[in-house]
């Protein structure tokens with residue numbers, strides 16, 4: 001697929017509060033990242049929407065991380081034809097995303113929208129794992145609501161984190177990604193009924209997030225969507241689609257297959273090529289390199 005000619009706004013996220021902290025808001029524009037993911041994964045329109053929505057959801061979760069080594073991994077496993085969708089976000093705004101079968105395409109739904117729920121399936125779970133560079137990771141799981149991603153994340157926040165949340169994720173996809181972004185509003189303890197009902201009234205407007213992002217910048221949305229609710233931008237976080245794989249991480253994956261399997265590949269196939277699921281970068285290993293890898297691993301475990 002040719003690289004896009006369109007110029008995109010740099011992907012960004014705004015962290016905000018409403019009414020002096022009664023609710024917190026995350027608002028992001030991720031069209032440029034979604035287009036990049038479409039190109040990397042040769043994704044269909046429906047799968048591009050799935051990737052784009054997941055990028056936004058992951059970026060919002062990543063914005064809550066603090067440490068350099070912290071990361072959040074979100075996985076949707078719904079049993080649909082597109083397979084498993086997974087994204088990893090870090091505190092620095094880097095997000096990577098992958099989907100098992102990104103070329104799967106489905107007919108539009110009767111309402112004219114891309115059938116993301118049909119592609120991902122609804123019979124499974126959303127799993128969120130937060131790891132902090134030390135200690136055991138924190139894992140939360142909820143049954144999927146619709147496989148449309150936004151509803152599934154709203155359920156996750158409610159069930160797993162006991163935080164009532166309004167989540168909107170959207171991507172408009174044509175020949176290229178036209179717009180993509182997300183919005184998460186969370187009521188804080190002590191949030192007033194007035195604010196809750198004001199947000200409820202605007203829920204339908206928020207649902208049109210991809211349309212809104214076509215016509216407005218994040219700052220215009222921050223002011224326009226929350227007019228009268230004392231919106232205050234606390235922080236702006238630049239976002240980017242970036243993978244942190246390396247030859248070392250791929251060597252680790254190879255070693256996890258076991259010595260016998262690696263020896264077999266070295267002997268019968270004369271080496272192998274492994275591609276990273278997230279960025280599709282290819283790493284080639286000759287038979288000799290595989291044998292050296294096995295030797296090194298043996299020395300490593302012997303010396304430990």
Ligand SMILES: [Zn+2]
Pocket residue numbers: 243244245246276277278279280281
């Ligand atoms: Zn990679």
